[in-house]
Amino acid sequence: MIPLLLLALFMAGCDKLGSVFVEEDLLQRPPAKRCSDCHTQIYREWKESRHFHAWISKEFRLESENHTKTKCLSCHAPHQVDPGKKPVLRAEFREDGVSCVACHFKEESRTMHGPLRVWSPPHPSRQDLSYTKSKFCAGCHQETFREWKLAKVDRSCQSCHMPSLGKRRLIQKFPFYFFHRPKPRNSHRFPSLRAMQEDIKVELKGNKLMITNVGVPHNLPTADQGDPRLYLIAKVSYRDGRKRTVRKLLSAQSKTSLRYNVPYELRLPAGEIRSVDLTVLRKLSWKKGKETLLKLTLRTPSP
Numbered sequence: 001m002i003p004l005l006l007l008a009l010f011m012a013g014c015d016k017l018g019s020v021f022v023e024e025d026l027l028q029r030p031p032a033k034r035c036s037d038c039h040t041q042i043y044r045e046w047k048e049s050r051h052f053h054a055w056i057s058k059e060f061r062l063e064s065e066n067h068t069k070t071k072c073l074s075c076h077a078p079h080q081v082d083p084g085k086k087p088v089l090r091a092e093f094r095e096d097g098v099s100c101v102a103c104h105f106k107e108e109s110r111t112m113h114g115p116l117r118v119w120s121p122p123h124p125s126r127q128d129l130s131y132t133k134s135k136f137c138a139g140c141h142q143e144t145f146r147e148w149k150l151a152k153v154d155r156s157c158q159s160c161h162m163p164s165l166g167k168r169r170l171i172q173k174f175p176f177y178f179f180h181r182p183k184p185r186n187s188h189r190f191p192s193l194r195a196m197q198e199d200i201k202v203e204l205k206g207n208k209l210m211i212t213n214v215g216v217p218h219n220l221p222t223a224d225q226g227d228p229r230l231y232l233i234a235k236v237s238y239r240d241g242r243k244r245t246v247r248k249l250l251s252a253q254s255k256t257s258l259r260y261n262v263p264y265e266l267r268l269p270a271g272e273i274r275s276v277d278l279t280v281l282r283k284l285s286w287k288k289g290k291e292t293l294l295k296l297t298l299r300t301p302s303p
């Protein structure tokens with residue numbers, strides 16, 4: 001019965017219906033939990049993302065001295081995200097971290113901005129294509145954005161870190177989802193991703209290993225404030241039977257990350273090299289363990 005009634009109202013005219021169904025509190029900066037009443041799936045994804053953890057994570061609590069270092073707070077609990085601008089600190093619900101409202105609600109239009117054209121009776125919406133551009137992320141990921149610009153590639157941050165989920169419904173609330181067709185959806189898990197073997201080119205030239213990031217269009221690893229690391233472990237075998245192990249730690253904080261398309265030189269101890277077993281491990285700044293990115297053996301051709 002209810003769906004039919006709504007359908008009749010829909011036929012009668014969307015404009016009027018719009019104002020009848022507005023849920024005023026959605027324009028009063030509610031907590032993210034409120035958005036999950038309708039956007040249940042997007043909310044679930046976001047809860048698993050680092051953006052949700054940005055304020056409450058143990059690492060951030062420690063390093064911001066229990067949220068007292070004021071210069072640290074605004075990107076971790078932003079009021080409003082505007083492309084390329086460092087945000088200001090939010091007053092309410094800081095435990096929501098980088099939240100739905102911060103990224104989508106605009107104070108000046110009192111409207112939800114997003115990438116699509118939608119009819120959204122509970123709250124006004126406006127299509128805003130800045131959501132599909134890397135600059136949207138740049139006010140907070142300042143350093144990474146700078147690196148990405150130097151790489152001069154077409155792919156946006158979103159195309160990799162908000163991968164397409166195909167067409168799905170934006171809302172799950174019964175019975176309203178019947179009125180909305182599936183639309184392009186992008187993952188709100190904001191995955192950290194992982195470089196693949198083909199993203200890292202390795203060559204053995206005499207006593208040097210040349211390691212190049214050819215696949216990730218920003219430094220590897222990249223960071224603004226976090227401390228992600230790469231560990232290079234080269235086990236070298238010489239023709240005279242000697243073995244040596246060379247270890248090197250690369251990090252954003254020590255400015256030794258692999259830059260896009262710029263070879264990194266790892267010098268190996270002198271001698272006639274037979275082969276090198278290279279292992280590359282990574283550690284994300286918020287994760288305890290290390291993961292293997294690459295494992296390969298390089299041989300010098302027999303003389």
Ligand code: HEC
Binds near residue numbers: 074138162192
């Ligand atoms: C308001 C500031 C802000 C904006 C805007 C923002 N981020 Fe973030 N992002 C953060 C913070 C803070 C963290 C770290 C949270 C943590 O780990 O505690 C983060 C973490 C991430 C991570 C996880 C990194 C890791 O170490 O695993 C990815 C991926 C990411 N953001 C991608 C994006 C993309 C893509 C956009 C643009 C669509 C974006 N972010 C916009 C603040 C922001």
Ligand code: HEC
Binds near residue numbers: 060063075
């Ligand atoms: C300009 C925005 C901005 C400011 C200001 C900022 N951060 Fe962050 N922070 C980020 C972003 C973006 C990330 C995501 C990972 C990365 O790129 O380092 C992050 C990640 C982190 C992480 C790693 C996340 C984790 O869970 O391990 C820590 C810790 C952190 N910030 C602490 C701080 C501290 C301490 C300050 C103040 C000195 C600060 N941040 C100020 C944007 C910011």
Ligand code: HEC
Binds near residue numbers: 034037038114126181
């Ligand atoms: C009572 C239900 C309801 C609630 C609660 C709700 N929304 Fe929506 N929202 C909708 C509907 C309906 C649409 C349009 C769906 C469609 O067209 O498929 C929509 C669409 C959107 C869009 C897409 C806009 C665009 O142009 O791309 C965004 C962004 C959005 N909502 C954000 C939010 C945020 C943030 C919250 C929490 C403050 C929220 N919504 C709470 C019903 C709701």
Ligand code: HEC
Binds near residue numbers: 043101103159162184
């Ligand atoms: C870091 C900022 C950020 C946060 C936090 C965030 N979004 Fe988004 N959202 C985006 C961006 C950017 C897009 C556009 C992605 C694209 O089209 O490439 C988007 C797209 C959307 C869309 C359109 C459909 C889609 O999947 O592309 C809806 C609806 C939406 N968001 C709702 C929400 C809700 C609800 C929350 C909280 C549970 C939320 N967003 C949290 C940045 C954010």
Ligand code: HEC
Binds near residue numbers: 158195
């Ligand atoms: C072509 C895909 C691609 C694009 C475009 C891209 N990234 Fe990444 N990004 C990756 C991959 C792959 C990783 C994982 C690297 C690794 O193995 O640690 C990553 C890692 C990250 C990390 C986690 C720290 C790290 O180095 O592990 C952050 C933060 C991040 N990217 C932010 C961004 C932002 C912001 C943009 C846009 C300015 C962007 N990325 C553009 C593929 C991409």
